[in-house]
Amino acid sequence: MALGASHRLQDGIEAVETMTRFALAVLALASGVYTYLGVRSILDGSATAVFFAAMIYSCAVSVAIYAFWTYMARFYPHVTSRSGRTGMLGIMALGCVMIIAMASWLNAAALAGSAAVEQHLAETIEDYTADLDKAHQNALAAQSLLPDIQRTSERFQRLSDQEQRSGALTGTTGAGSVVQLLAQMAAQLRELQAGIAASRDRVESLFTEGQGRISTMRGLLSSPGAIEPRADSFSTEAVALTGTIAALEQTSIAGSVKRAADDLSLGFIAPVASGLEPDLINRQDQVIATIRSSVAAQSKVLSDAAAEILKRPPVEERRFVPLSAAAAVLVYAADFIPSWAGAISIDLLPAVLVFMLAIAHASLRRQEESLPFAARITAAELLAAMEVQQALARSGVDLEALARREAAPAADDVADEPSNITSLDLPAKGTRIGPQGKAPQA
Incomplete structure (x- = not known):
């Protein structure tokens, strides 16, 4: 049952990966659009200069938001140490403050500037x-x-x-x-x-x-x-x-x-x-x-x-x-809390997705740790174990007898009959096993 739940959770994480990218792209685009409207309300000059300046700034904001939350979604769920999590949370907090400073107040100006x-x-x-x-x-x-x-x-x-x-x-x-x-x-x-x-x-x-x-x-x-x-x-x-x-x-x-x-x-x-x-x-x-x-x-x-x-x-x-609309939104911020909440939510909603992925990955790791070794072993590890088993068999070690003895140990048997496994010369880690079960001589 645990194995099936682990597979379902892994399949779910892989299935929402595309949706996560799409959601981040849409939210970054929405923030860029409202940032463009907000920047236009505070810039002076010719219509062409204002258009290009606002467009460049809004594109930079969209790219920055998408890149920041993509990095967080990629790295934060896989950082398991306490110090690493603390560092990532500090970076996330700093990034959120910077996003609010460069985009959220302009989004609020676009949403409630005229009303302010x-x-x-x-x-x-x-x-x-x-x-x-x-x-x-x-x-x-x-x-x-x-x-x-x-x-x-x-x-x-x-x-x-x-x-x-x-x-x-x-x-x-x-x-x-x-x-x-x-x-x-x-x-x-x-x-x-x-x-x-x-x-x-x-x-x-x-x-x-x-x-x-x-x-x-x-x-x-x-x-x-x-x-x-x-x-x-x-x-x-x-x-x-x-x-x-x-x-x-x-x-x-x-x-x-x-x-x-x-x-x-x-x-x-x-x-x-x-x-x-x-x-x-x-x-x-x-x-x-x-x-x-x-x-x-x-x-x-x-x-x-x-x-x-x-x-x-x-x-x-x-x-x-x-x-201006942007200045009025700051002066009368207390009167437009819903607009500010919406503007900030557009930029910081990806944090919810990041935490959801982190929780899912943590749960997946806990489930994998509770599985038996046979369910957790990889193909490479299985091949290496088979090579060790063949080497022990060629050396005359009866693995089945050892297994029965460990299953039903007797105090006198353990004292009278020493195990041959202690005197077995196993190949060092990373040494290729020869056809006779011995490592080739130098």
């Missing part, structure tokens, strides 16, 4: 969208001060009107110095309010323009066709969008509001009391001092609020970096 570039464009759109929203928020942050400024302006104007009509502050009606000061403060606040309101239109215009750029970029990303021309148009839109975001960031009026708020207090010029009576002059001075305190307090509130807006981190300038 689209992934890069999609993430760029998300980054630019976040930058545009942040710049828009920073530009509109000063708009939050508008209600406070408007309320303070209306309060100054209302006090001015009440003082003019009924003398609510000084007790004397008419357009005196207090009325003029209140009207002046209200006018300054209205100017600041108008400036903030005017900036809103500019901010909204730039934000609308930026949204249009992003919409165009999304259209380029989702449109069909080759990725290269779409990536070029995308780059143009990205540069224009960068300028829009920078302009939007500079549109913020928070700095102007802070300076205007400081001017309300620092640039406060109190008019001279216009009353004719000392008592009225005293009351006007008291009201003007109160107005100065109110203006200083309001100025500090507006200045602090504007300072908080200015503390917001600005939008960092973003520069769009185009990526």
